[in-house]
Amino acid sequence: MVRSMTAFARQTxxxxxxxxxxxxxxVNQRYLDLHFRLPDSLRELEAPLRERLRGTLSRGKVECTLRLTLSEQQHDLSIDHEGLERLVTALTEVRRIAPEAAMPxxxxxxxHPGVSRASGPDGDTLREAALKLFDETLHDLDDGRAREGERLAELIRERLTGIREQVTEVRAHLPEVLERQRNQILERLESVKAELDPARLEAEMALIAQKSDVAEELDRLDTHVGEVERQLRQKGPIGRRLDFLMQELxxxxxxLSSKAVVTDTTRCAVELKVLIEQMREQIQNIE
Known part of the structure; x- marks a missing residue:
């Protein structure tokens, strides 16, 4: 299944x-690039969150933001009176022995450890809730990348159809193109009253025809189009393979453009370049 690298998900x-x-x-990125914004109380979760992302995604720049808001009751402080009394007793003894010592x-x-504690949620409970919520958010993100990927695949298939149509058109005109080129050469020779050996003339005509024959290029275009279609049906990351195929197309x-000798072939070659560039732009977002 084709997956995009562009998506957004949020869970609360x-x-x-x-x-x-x-x-x-x-967003799109050549490799998997992960960035985290976590509250200090949950900073230790970065390692397991990173592991979860690496297990699900292969490419893309991913920004993870986690926000924690405690209720008003959770900001209250409670004092351990026994602990405070022990600390004060110890400080009194210090003051007796070293009167010059500054008191806190x-x-x-x-x-001081053990004197006060915030009435917040249990650490394990908070971490478990954060990890569960992250898994749900990551699932939504992955679904979003899959939906966007299907839309990209549809756009690419439309362009592949356009390429096949252009190739078919060039093939249909190929005999006509070669005949027209032959006639043009003969007309030029006639205009200058050139006298050439018939055998030499045929050899030169065959050489020119060979240089302008685009059948091999058309065959390779068909082959590359077929490979792109095959890749769109594969599982796993395919973006880099598709990018390489765009270069080959x-x-x-x-x-084909350099061999074009008539305007029809030139027009088809230009249209091919437009279609390939449109695909290449879409493929930049595919994982």
Missing amino acids: LDAEWGSLAIELRS SALALLD NREANT
Whole structure:
């Protein structure tokens, strides 16, 4: 299935302790490039989140933003009175032995381990909720990339149909083109009253016809179109293969243009380049 690298997903969770919001935004990138914006209390989740993204996505620049908002009740501080009394007793003993020692402020006492604690959600509960919400958001992102990928595949198939039509048109006119070229050469020779050996003339005509014969280029265009269609049916990342095939298609279109001796072939070659460039622009977004 074709997958785009461009998508956006957002999920939220409301609980008694507050709310979580996760946003995943991905755009096209040659490799998988991951960026995280996490609150300090959930910074340790970056490693498992990164692992989940690598297990699902292959290419793209992905920005992950996690927002945590605690309810008003969760901002309250509770004091461990026994712990505070033990700390004050120890400080009194220090002051007795070293009167010159500076005593800590009330705020410093609150920061001492075991004296105060915030009435927030349990750490394990919060991490579990964040990981579950992230999995749901990642699933939505992957679905979005798949839906966008199908739309890209439809656009590419339309262009492939256009390429086949141009190739068919050039093939249909090929005998006429060669005959017209032969007549033009004979007319030029007649105009200058040139006298050439008939055998030499036929050899030169055969050489010119060979140089202007585009049957091989048309065959390769058909082959590359068939390979693009096959890749669109494959599973897994196909963007780089498609990009390479666009280069090959463009190479054949350029050769066809250089060999064009009539306006019909030139017009078809220009149309081919337009179709290939349109596909190439879409393929830049495919994983």
